[in-house]
Amino acid sequence: MxxxxxxxxxxxxxxxxxxxxxxxxxxxxxxxxxxxxxxxxxxxxxxxxxxxxxxxxxxxxxxxxxxxxxxxxxxxxxDEMRYSREGLSGHLRLAVIPTALTWASRLAHGFALRHPNVDFTIISRTSAEILELLENLEIDAGISYLDNEPLGRVTTELLYRETYSLFCRPDHPLADRDAVDWADLDGIDLCLLTPDMQNRRIINRRFMEEGLSPRAAMVSNSTVVLVNHVMLGGWATILPTGHADFLATGHELRTIPIQQSDAGHAVGLVAAYQEPHTPVLGSLLDAAAELASGQGER
CATH class of the missing domain: 1.10.10.10 (Winged helix-like DNA-binding domain superfamily/Winged helix DNA-binding domain)
Structure with a gap:
């Protein structure tokens, strides 16, 4: 059956x-x-x-x-029976929004060091796809936004709050700034994530709140494409600060904080609601809480 x-x-x-x-x-x-x-x-x-x-x-x-x-x-x-026989073991499938992939790697790396008998598969998906994959039992957990769009009946664990930076070359007109406002970005050539990405919808809302309508002449669902476009010159993009800092490593690129008045949107681990959680998933939620403890967005 x-x-x-x-x-x-x-x-x-x-x-x-x-x-x-x-x-x-x-x-x-x-x-x-x-x-x-x-x-x-x-x-x-x-x-x-x-x-x-x-x-x-x-x-x-x-x-x-x-x-x-x-x-x-x-x-x-x-999973429960395997835990009683073998301890913490098995395979965890994670789907992650593109801008949180570095956090997924940190979470999986630390977890695997403690629990070497647990393997990971990590894939990149939109926030909407993550919820669909959870519903269809195709993943065990995801990393996505927690407080921007409805999640349904899920268990969550906060990892960080997302702040944003302008990502550009050193010869960009705004590259010498220590910080910029959203209004400063009006009229510059932007390449951004595609509109199906929740990150892009958040950025669009920020601009709308400022009464601005910037045009993104190039869009992609890959931050690697955006960064390469910036490296080629004349373009800038907007990325979460921690992700931008990671992508800038080893390149002559600038990450300039964008000033904002709030703490930023919450991003964290999302799992289908269940009582109790399996030992592996429960341990992963605990690991996420530990990773986030005392840390800001990095």
Whole structure:
């Protein structure tokens, strides 16, 4: 039954029989047979079928909610039993907003030193994708904004508060400033993250509060692209201060703080709400709290 519920979850996520089968390491006929057997066991039609996947039926949608809960509880049970046999071990999957990747690395590095039998996979995703991945049980936790847009029913642990800096070459007109205001950035050539990134939406709101409408003539979902564009000359970008300092290391680039009146948006660890947490996830939340203790945004 558990395996067939995992098939339903994969099919709902991929919305395609072939891709869902591939994600599970199965053949498409095996997946199709498994879904039909699940329908027979439950006595309802779960999937609209035609020449291709047509979506879940209303019963399928309700079954999906239960499937996520049952599969999630089963995985937590396995983690608990493994902990009783082997101590803290397993594999943690983290999805992280691009501007927090350095913090993800610090968290994983410190955790792995203490718990060498726990492996990590870290991927970069938008804040919206992180919530979707958590819901679909595709990750164990994420690092994202905590206080800017709705998160739903999750467990959170603050890591830092985000402040911003202008990132530019030493020959940029603003490069000799010790600090700048948001108004100082009006009219300069900016390259910024794409609008699907929550960081970009926060920056847009900052400009709107100043009554400004700057134009970003080049956008990317990669901070590496933004930094390289700055290095080529004539451009500047806006990045969280800690991330900007990291990317500037070893390059002749300036990070100039942008003055702001508030403490900045909270960024931290996000996990699906559950009581109790598995030993591994509980330890990761504790590690995040310890990492953040007494530290500002770096």
């Amino acid at each position: 558990i395996g067939k519920l995992e098939m339903l979850i994969a099919l709902a996520q991929e919305r395609h029989f072939g891709r869902a089968a591939e994600s599970l390491g199965l053949t498409q006929p095996t997946l199709s047979t498994g879904i039909r057997q699940l329908e027979d066991q439950l006595g309802v039609k779960l999937v609209q079928r035609g020449s291709r996947f047509g979506g879940l039926t209303p019963e399928g949608q309700r079954a999906l909610v239960w499937a996520r809960q049952i599969v999630g509880d089963t995985r937590r049970l396995r």
